[in-house]
Amino acid sequence: MTDRWALAPAEDGGADVAPLGPDGLPTGPVRRESDLAGAVRSRPEVTRWVWRSTPEVYPRLLATGVRVERCYDIEDAETLLLGHEGRYGEPRSAAAALARLRGGPVPPDPPQRSAEPGAQSPLFEPTGTRLPLTDLLAVYAEQLRRHERTAHPDRMRLLTAAESAGMLVAAEMNHSGLPWSAEVHRRLLHDLLGERYAGGGEPRRLAELADEVSAAFGRRVRPDLPADVIKAFAQAGTKVKSTRRWEIQSVDHPAVGPLLEYKKLYRIWVAHGWSWLQDWVRDGRFRPEFLAGGTVTGRWVTNGGGGLQIPKVIRRAVVADPGWRLVVADADQMEPRVLAAVSRDPGLMEVAGRESDLYQSVSDRAFSGDRDQAKIAVLGAIYGQTSGDGLKNLAALRRRFPKAVAYVDEAARAGEEGRLVRTWLGRTCPPAAGAGDDAAGEAGIPIADDDAETQADGQTAWVPGYASSNSRARGRFARNFVVQGSAADWALLMLAGLRRACADLKAELVFFQHDEVIVHCPAEEADTVVQAIRASADLAGRLTFGETPVRFPFTTAVVECYADAK
């Protein structure tokens, strides 16, 4: 029995609340509470809070130590429902949803704000336009009806619930932060980059490497300027089109060694150096702002700090509190397992029904035991590789796993033709694949484009969402979308289950990166957490995909330092 209430914060720090019935309609009068957190704290029997926006409400609850079991985020659901209805690009605020319901002018969405480095509390800024509780409830009731009109209402309900759970997890991660040792980080930077010089210029090691590059070319060359490097190589008799590592590393020239080393260290210096540390680490925690469902595929993003791109070498600085541990858990071959689950390919399901290395099993069946070839082929099928070994091996893959390859091929075809493509739970790909917020308004409007391809059937390509876009690119996007997105569906449910298990412990979820999760917990809880991760993964598999033989094993490590995992 779920006890469901709606909540709308008021300007003065209070809130309006109302009890809801199973149909989403209020079963009692709206009550005015003088204190937002108190309104929640005093109702521990409520198992789901319905509110407009988790980022608006939940950080304020967390700040006073109040957690909730579940929520329903109306604006998040609006985004998913609009997508499912093929209405990507329409304003997704609750105010807009209300206007559509009532037939008034639809207000545009407010611009997205971005996180300020070191900002005191960007999470406490009001986000979007508030609505009176009664208006909010009208939108909510209509959303429940819209769920029923989707292709699979049960899956859509699961999706919006899972995403709302993800919003809670993200807010809690933003609240806790990732344990981070500034001291270890500084030592690391010094070891890698050498001393810093006054004035904020390059540290010693980078300056030395730049000198070596210049000496090798016989003139002053700035290794951080691609144009300069390309010119220098040309003068030395080597034509290079770019200074990308894979292109440079095959060049036979004495500048190559120091240049590649420079680029590696330069990257660390600018992206995770001393100023990053200053900006993003406070009180022993790194606090990126996690945004659940920040991408069209459902993957998360972080807003600031590059939270999902922590270089391996920098992970040495992620250190558990004294007496605590980090449980680092990585889903094994998540995406091919998801492909098996959604495509129902008998061969791939059988392979994915084992916990052992999936690529090895695939290679035993179709690639004479060559694991690397098998991995390239599988990833190539998922990513839409168009050349190289992946394409060649795709034929072998197709022979052994025809339904799996057909599944992504069909998605690609749908994408090329501008049809809607959905994840297993119903998250929907915008017709103009890859179009961001700014281009989404034009999504779905076919316009002839000069450099767009014309298909064999004479169909004109759709307007690109970005410069390199063409119908094939949209095909690749859609092909990947059904796998990456369905994987995100599954990962959300796994996270929700793990969060629930952690609620009974001191353990805190501190990091999530697509297929990897970190739980920070007292040492004595580590084994329990590991078991909870496995149980959550199993449950998520069944909830997301129904009865399926596909398993979702995790590699787990209990460590004091992130860098010691795997």
Place this chain on the structure above:
DNA sequence: AGTTTCGGCGCC
């Protein structure tokens, strides 16, 4: 002078 795009590379 301020804003947007590009090149390159980090992560999955």
Place this chain on the structure above:
DNA sequence: AAAGGGCGCCGAAACT
């Protein structure tokens, strides 16, 4: 060896 999907971030270059 080289390339397909999703992101964010930085400084420089290119633009208003």
